[in-house]
Amino acid sequence: MINQLGKREILIIKHLINAKKPLSSDILGVILGTSPKTIRSSMTFIGEILKIAGGAKIISKTGSGYAIEVEDENEFRVFMQTFNAKYLDAYWIPTHTSSRVAYIMRRLLMAREHIKMEQLMEEHYVSRVTLSKDLKEVRKLLVTYHLRLEHRAKYGLMIIGREFHIRVALVDYLDVDEDANASIHYDERTLYLKDPKMLNDETIRALIDYQISISNNSLRKIIKYMIVTEYRLKSKHFPVILPDDFVNIKQKVEYTVATRVVKSCALNWNEDEIGLLAVLFISRRNIMKNEAFSFRLDTQAIAYSEGIIQFLNESLSIDLSEFDSFRDELAKHLRGMIYRITFGIEKRDVGILESKGSNPAFEYAVVACKWLSEVLNQSIQETEIAFLSYRFYMFYRLLTTKEKSNVLIVLSSGKNASDLFIYELLGNFGTFIETADAAEFYEIPFINMEKYDLILTDIPAIQFNVSIPVKRVNYIFDDNDLQKIKSFFVHSQINSEQFLSYFSEEHYFREVDLETKEEVIEYMLQSMSIEDVDTRRKILQREKTSSTERGNSVAIPHTNYLFIESPRIAICLLKKPIIWHREYCQLVFLVLNGKQEKEPFIALSIAKAATGNIQFVYDMIRTKNFKEAHEVLETFIESFELY
Structure with missing residues (x-):
């Protein structure tokens, strides 16, 4: 039943689940x-589901x-x-066409x-014009899998591309309309040549024995890939051949795992097919924080990590080298990421x-991927940037x-x-605190308050005659106390009045x-008297790297350099919603980042929040x-959270 939900219904459910109060249809x-x-x-349809x-x-x-x-x-x-899982897939569903696209x-x-085309028109009872619109969206989706749609006169339509990429795309489209059995073609009913449970069980045993961790969603995709591969090989499709420069993959533990899985499942695969299964294990592996990392076998990932850290320092003047563990943690991530980009198997789940809108470290990842894209000489999809x-978010709070x-x-119960209290305070907010001292209430008049930024107490705040903020909380923190303390520390990093000064009536x-988004950006820049051609080019380049739509009918175009x-910040209210990239947009904030911010992109992060x-x-x-x-901005800024 859930597969009958369209993109609009999926987004409505997500908003209702996240909402703290009922949401009107307006x-x-x-x-x-x-x-x-x-x-x-x-709503009526959602209620039935x-x-x-x-x-x-x-x-x-x-x-x-x-x-x-x-x-x-x-x-x-x-x-x-x-x-x-359906919600993550919804991003790829076209906003302005029907679910026919996924079926096609x-x-x-x-x-x-x-x-x-006539065959597809008959299957869906649609006109050639409607089908042509759907095929336009199909072509866009195929590009994200490094595939293309060929249309030959007198023959028809066929997907063209590498066998490996066709398999990866098939993995994502196996479950489309899984409830509609009547629409499943014969080829699909004969797809499962091996028992999925057996493949799953043998793969889990191998992963556990070799202490390799992957997510449940990744495991599901790898099992599907094995099913698709077995079907394609039995259907006389060409086997995949690994590039010569990946001969060293046999040295990696994931190749050993892949070999064992293929053997235990009685799959008649050659070494290249086993190598590609190993690539999937590498690309999906989670190397945990306390897990050993091989500097000898993964020197490339270490080198890329060091290159990104240096580039961020040069571009944004942020020094991540002071965090000793960051280089290794970044290298662990890059190990799988490099394989995904090289083989065109980018993460889509x-x-x-959410990352664009709520992760303040997203822009650091955009800048990092700019460097990595140039080094690898390959474009990087925004799913990889988001991942x-x-x-980066792990270290963002330390930076800010x-x-x-x-x-x-x-x-009230005294210093003893x-x-x-201090133990719990440091456990929740240690990254924000330099010192935490205790005092008796009667000692307050004799203490130099210039040494302190905040008083936390269970005594009514009105009893304190001091010049610094006083927050009354419970001895054992509840959710309201945590929110109250967090709000102080976050606001201490941001000057709210300064943020409001970035807006102006003109x-x-x-x-x-x-x-179109290009017309909107051009209009806003001209209206702001920004005539620099280079600025316009960089804003559009940022759009090309990863669209600045953030959901909620909002886009926030900006540059990744300190302009x-x-x-x-300019505000633009469109007369009617437009498709920005994949999502509808009616409210646009154009942000020109400044050099005087404590950390890069603070104003942008508040706009996103x-x-x-x-x-x-x-x-x-x-x-x-x-x-x-x-007034709307002022109301928000009084209670906003950056993190």
Whole structure:
């Protein structure tokens, strides 16, 4: 049943799950670039799916909006496991065409000969014009697999590309419409020549014996790849041949694992096929933080890691070399990443929009991939950039919390009770704290408060006559206490008034009637009197590297270099939503990064955090002048979280 959900329905469910309060059809309509009427229709369909297969239902609260109410926890948990994988795939589903695209992809990938357009038109009861639009989207998807669609007169359509890439694409499209058995062709029913459970069990045994860790999703994809490979070989498709420069792959433990799996599963594969299975293990392997890393066998990954660290220092003046473990942790990631890029098997099961929108280290990964792309002489897909950004995030907070706070603890039960309090405080916020001292309440008038940045106490704050902030919390922190303390430390890194100064009335544009992102960017730059051709080129280049759409009907075009002394942010409200890259967009923030920020991209990160709040986006799109927009910004900045 879940496979019947389209992209809009998937996004609606995700918003409802994440929402802290019911969401109206008006808000969801603005965020998803459609009408409230369409949202209400989708809600009815979602409600039917959840009732049958989700252990939940849609409830509508008058004056508030829609929410999901769970009726069966176990059934809903099972539903969510499948849904989360479906949500990651939704990014690749075209926003403005139907789910036919996924079916056509699978149909063409499984075909042994050319398929005529008339045949597809009859199968779907669509016109040539409609099918042509769908095929345009199919071509876009095929590019991400390093494949292309050939159309030969009198013959029809056929996918062209390397056998290995066809297999990888097939892995992702095996489950399309798995409930619609009537639509499955004979070729697909004969696909499973080997027992999937046997392949799964033997692979798990080998991974455990050789202490290799991969995610459950990666395991599932590798098993599917083995099924597809066996089918393709039995169907007389050409076996894959490894490049000569990968002969050293036999020295790696993953090749030993692949050899054992092939032998134990009685697969009649040659050495090159075994080598490609080993490549998949390498590309999907998780090398844990405390896991040994071979400098002898992986000197290339170490060299690339050092090159990226040096490039980030030169480009953004950030010195990651001071963190001893970062080089090795980055090299562990690059080991698999290099194989994925080289063989064209980039990760796709990554939350791209989440990473763009909520990971403040995403831009560091973009800059790092610029260097890596030039060194490898290959383009890097944004899924890989998003995946790499999580590695950078591990060290981002260390980079942005160099100015640590000195905290004074004052408890009603006295200094003797402060040890546990300080232990818990440092456990949660140690990266933000330089010192944590304790004092009795009566000692406050005699203490030099210039030494401290914050007082934490369980005594009413009104009783303190001091010039520094006082936060009242419980002796044992609850969620509100943690949020209160976190808010202070985050805001101590950012000057809120300074951020608001980056906006100005002359850089607020509304009712802008344009059709493409290029037109929007050009309009905003001209309106801001930015005539530098190089700036426009770099903004568009940043778009090409990884689209700046961040979901929620928002795009934030920007450059990856420090353009001016102080950042500037322009606001553009489009008259109607447009397709920015894959997503609808109506609110555009154009950010010109500045040299005076404490760390690169701080203003950009706050803009991303703001537009992650759908109420903020809805309120901003409804503003009629800059005064109203500024009020929306002020309301947000009072309670925002950067991390």
